[in-house]
Amino acid sequence: xxxxxxxxxxxxxxxxxxxxxxxxxxxxxxxxxxxxxxxxxxxxxxxxxxxxxxxxxxxxxxxxxxxxxxxxxxxxxxxxxxxxxxxxxxxxxxxxxxxxxxxxxxxxxxxxxxxxxxxxxxxxxxxxxxxxxxxxxxxxxxxxxxxxxxxxxxxxxxxxxxxxxxxxxxxxxxxxxxxxxxxxxxxxxxxxxxxxxxxxxxxxxxxxxxxxxxxxxxxxxxxxxxxxxxxxxxxxxxxxxxxxxxxxxxxxxxxxxxxxxxxxxxxxxxxxxxxxxxxxxxxxxxxxxxxxxxxxxxxxxxxxxxxxxxxxxxxxxxxxxxxxxxxxxxxxxxxxxxxxxxxxxxxxxxxxxxxxxxxxxxxxxxxxxxxxxxxxxxxxxxxxxxxxxxxxxxxxxxxxxxxxxxxxxxxxxxxxxxxxxx
Amino acid sequence: xxxxxxxxxxxxxxxxxxxxxxxxxxxxxxxxxxxxxxxxxxxxxxxxxxxxxxxxxxxxxxxxxxxxxxxxxxxxxxxxxxxxxxxxxxxxxxxxxxxxxxxxxxxxxxxxxxxxxxxxxxxxxxxxxxxxxxxxxxxxxxxxxxxxxxxxxxxxxxxxxxxxxxxxxxxxxxxxxxxxxxxxxxxxxxxxxxxxxxxxxxxxxxxxxxxxxxxxxxxxxxxxxxxxxxxxxxxxxxxxxxxxxxxxxxxxxxxxxxxxxxxxxxxxxxxxxxxxxxxxxxxxxxxxxxxxxxxxxxxxxxxxxxxxxxxxxxxxxxxxxxxxxxxxxxxxxxxxxxxxxxxxxxxxxxxxxxxxxxxxxxxxxxxxxxxxxxxxxxxxxxxxxxxxxxxxxxxxxxxxxxxxxxxxxxxxxxxxxxxxxx
Numbered sequence: 001x002x003x004x005x006x007x008x009x010x011x012x013x014x015x016x017x018x019x020x021x022x023x024x025x026x027x028x029x030x031x032x033x034x035x036x037x038x039x040x041x042x043x044x045x046x047x048x049x050x051x052x053x054x055x056x057x058x059x060x061x062x063x064x065x066x067x068x069x070x071x072x073x074x075x076x077x078x079x080x081x082x083x084x085x086x087x088x089x090x091x092x093x094x095x096x097x098x099x100x101x102x103x104x105x106x107x108x109x110x111x112x113x114x115x116x117x118x119x120x121x122x123x124x125x126x127x128x129x130x131x132x133x134x135x136x137x138x139x140x141x142x143x144x145x146x147x148x149x150x151x152x153x154x155x156x157x158x159x160x161x162x163x164x165x166x167x168x169x170x171x172x173x174x175x176x177x178x179x180x181x182x183x184x185x186x187x188x189x190x191x192x193x194x195x196x197x198x199x200x201x202x203x204x205x206x207x208x209x210x211x212x213x214x215x216x217x218x219x220x221x222x223x224x225x226x227x228x229x230x231x232x233x234x235x236x237x238x239x240x241x242x243x244x245x246x247x248x249x250x251x252x253x254x255x256x257x258x259x260x261x262x263x264x265x266x267x268x269x270x271x272x273x274x275x276x277x278x279x280x281x282x283x284x285x286x287x288x289x290x291x292x293x294x295x296x297x298x299x300x301x302x303x304x305x306x307x308x309x310x311x312x313x314x315x316x317x318x319x320x321x322x323x324x325x326x327x328x329x330x331x332x333x334x335x336x337x338x339x340x341x342x343x344x345x346x347x348x349x350x351x352x353x354x355x356x357x358x359x360x361x362x363x364x365x366x367x368x369x370x371x372x373x374x375x376x377x378x379x380x381x382x383x384x385x386x387x388x389x390x391x392x393x394x395x396x397x398x399x400x401x402x403x404x405x406x407x408x409x410x411x412x413x414x415x416x417x418x419x420x421x422x
Numbered sequence: 423x424x425x426x427x428x429x430x431x432x433x434x435x436x437x438x439x440x441x442x443x444x445x446x447x448x449x450x451x452x453x454x455x456x457x458x459x460x461x462x463x464x465x466x467x468x469x470x471x472x473x474x475x476x477x478x479x480x481x482x483x484x485x486x487x488x489x490x491x492x493x494x495x496x497x498x499x500x501x502x503x504x505x506x507x508x509x510x511x512x513x514x515x516x517x518x519x520x521x522x523x524x525x526x527x528x529x530x531x532x533x534x535x536x537x538x539x540x541x542x543x544x545x546x547x548x549x550x551x552x553x554x555x556x557x558x559x560x561x562x563x564x565x566x567x568x569x570x571x572x573x574x575x576x577x578x579x580x581x582x583x584x585x586x587x588x589x590x591x592x593x594x595x596x597x598x599x600x601x602x603x604x605x606x607x608x609x610x611x612x613x614x615x616x617x618x619x620x621x622x623x624x625x626x627x628x629x630x631x632x633x634x635x636x637x638x639x640x641x642x643x644x645x646x647x648x649x650x651x652x653x654x655x656x657x658x659x660x661x662x663x664x665x666x667x668x669x670x671x672x673x674x675x676x677x678x679x680x681x682x683x684x685x686x687x688x689x690x691x692x693x694x695x696x697x698x699x700x701x702x703x704x705x706x707x708x709x710x711x712x713x714x715x716x717x718x719x720x721x722x723x724x725x726x727x728x729x730x731x732x733x734x735x736x737x738x739x740x741x742x743x744x745x746x747x748x749x750x751x752x753x754x755x756x757x758x759x760x761x762x763x764x765x766x767x768x769x770x771x772x773x774x775x776x777x778x779x780x781x782x783x784x785x786x787x788x789x790x791x792x793x794x795x796x797x798x799x800x801x802x803x804x805x806x807x808x809x810x811x812x813x814x815x816x817x818x819x820x821x822x823x824x825x826x827x828x829x830x831x832x833x834x835x836x837x838x839x840x841x842x843x844x
Contacts, residue, residue, distance in 0.1 A: 374839025
């Protein structure tokens with residue numbers, strides 16, 4: 001394909017998505033749910049085709065230099081295909097936010113105003129690696145009445161195509177509108193650039209992947225981008241902390257699932273409790289296989305040879321592994337300053353029995369999720385009761401924190417008049 | 423100043439704004455209001471300095487090629503300075519949204535979750551011409567706890583500097599935090615570029631001005647941009663319209679204040695009522711000095727020599743003047759298709775007695791404000807009861823339609839636990 005072919009094809013998909021978005025506004029919730037169930041059936045019916053396609057991707061994985069962890073994320077089997085279908089069925093079960101009324105009021109001139117939730121319109125999802133994102137993202141966007149253009153990575157292109165075809169085949173049986181879910185069938189880098197240019201047809205782009213991908217999209221995109229950057233999450237153990245609780249929260253935040261964005265990366269300890277807390281937590285975490293990187297004060301107090309000296313870059317590193325940076329701070333203000341400066345504004349937790357300290361922390365920490373006496377691992381759409389989520393936004397505009405169905409919506413103002421003029 | 427000086431100075435202001443944003447989170451509503459009143463007093467106390475500065479801008483206006491209309495927007499006098507101060511006092515009277523609770527619920531594990539409104543943080547405002555924007559935007563952003571970096575146009579630089587100094591001098595008397603309101607004191611174009619680059623220090627940019635300015639900012643900005651594009655607003659006269667009401671709404675939407683973004687620009691008439699409605703509305707509007715540009719069908723029915731043939735570009739033109747494009751449409755679907763394709767997704771109104779037609783229009787028109795039997799002129803923060811507004815957003819993300827105090831806020835999730843772990 002020439003550059004011009006790529007451009008034309010991406011732009012054509014953009015135009016088609018806009019038309020599909022209009023068709024989607026007219027579907028009832030029941031109809032959308034029927035289509036979702038049919039899409040899930042389509043996945044099940046096409047299991048063998050999907051697994052064959054996945055095999056092709058796995059065959060090319062070594063040549064593309066994929067690590068074992070990446071290959072594991074890429075690999076599908078019968079159970080994983082069933083899980084994809086189940087995920088879509090769960091989305092069908094969720095409440096449809098697009099018909100929701102946010103506010104309803106009447107002005108003195110008699111005009112009734114209704115602020116009503118609506119689909120955003122058209123959403124581009126650019127993602128890497130895991131082929132299940134094709135189905136997850138498509139289902140969430142479809143449920144909220146948005147037309148989607150998906151652009152997956154080269155490493156999963158065969159799997160992604162097979163899944164997209166299965167969704168379309170299944171969905172069509174229940175009346176899925178044409179072009180409501182489109183996968184860009186090739187992976188040339190230029191296709192990302194063209195998506196980023198077509199702000200007349202795409203209302204939003206969500207890049208799901210590493211910082212390199214997100215930065216490239218941010219630099220190119222003319223439309224809004226919702227970013228899911230790193231989670232450099234903190235636990236701050238205040239001087240008024242219950243130290244048993246602090247230990248439990250630290251261990252859970254760090255060890256329960258270290259590979260995810262709401263796992264703990266930096267532990268801050270108030271100097272007044274550092275002498276008591278440091279050796280205990282160092283020993284417990286070490287016993288659990290956690291590599292500790294401490295500032296000078298913590299290393300002294302922990303009194304363990306295995307604590308590595310922390311460097312400046314440790315305060316801004318998302319390890320996603322059994323590694324933890326630890327720092328002793330002078331007071332609550334220092335803890336807040338450290339978190340606001342080095343953190344990623346994702347999730348931070350204070351452990352304290354002092355309500356005034358907690359209030360100050362909750363007010364002044366500039367993060368999506370700010371917790372008092374709870375594990376950072378609760379920063380999650382499921383834990384919040386939102387159902388499925390498309391990610392945890394580290395942005396402050398439109399969607400902050402867990403981004404679920406409501407955050408895939410916009411709104412509009414309806415006015416009901418009886419001929420009023422100004 | 424060298425390019426490097428400009429860059430350094432803009433970046434320094436960015437860092438300072440971030441620090442100021444943190445200071446702002448700790449101010450009470452009462453304190454913020456006291457500061458706003460002191461800022462208003464600062465404007466009044468510095469009236470003569472502001473008018474002298476404005477005189478300098480007016481002296482340079484001809485050299486800069488400003489039109490009479492632009493000079494009028496630039497010109498300050500004693501009354502206009504008093505109006506600026508009154509505008510700030512009105513903002514002090516408004517409800518403070520930053521302490522608001524959006525949602526408060528408790529999970530089965532006992533964790534109480536609170537979705538709380540917060541300031542966005544730091545906001546860049548890039549504007550042209552009218553110096554009162556300096557004070558208006560600063561007051562709205564300050565009320566919502568945001569630190570502001572203002573960058574005005576060359577044509578008003580002396581006035582803008584004098585107003586910013588007056589706000590600062592006045593505000594400082596009541597404890598305005600350092601750097602909470604900063605004006606870039608020079609107007610080199612590079613300063614806009616540097617603002618657009620510093621996404622670590624600016625959470626949002628709002629360009630207030632023409633499409634050229636907005637497009638340039640969108641192309642450069644790494645942070646979210648909220649756009650206030652044109653208002654290409656429509657009235658659609660349905661076949662079931664009360665034609666007297668349709669006439670009143672059309673005249674009001676077009677003529678009451680044609681220079682604003684919620685004024686009518688294109689009138690659509692259902693073919694079944696076109697023979698009756700067209701000659702009447704053509705005559706009435708012509709008598710009011712409105713230039714009509716009609717499609718062939720309307721020109722035939724209106725039977726007035728003065729109706730000019732409409733060209734394709736008329737459907738996408740925001741005249742902001744006593745000019746109106748008129749088209750006869752076959753049915754409601756054609757009206758919806760025309761508005762969604764040619765409109766600017768700002769404000770569109772249907773006149774009809776048919777509830778099903780209205781429901782369809784309200785559902786399918788993809789605009790910030792969709793009205794039934796009301797003038798488009800009601801699309802306004804004041805008319806909605808929001809108090810002051812910073813503009814009418816034509817975006818769909820974060821803020822759509824009238825952008826008032828709540829839309830200058832973000833939110834965060836607070837969790838209140840008792841030691842919960844996952």
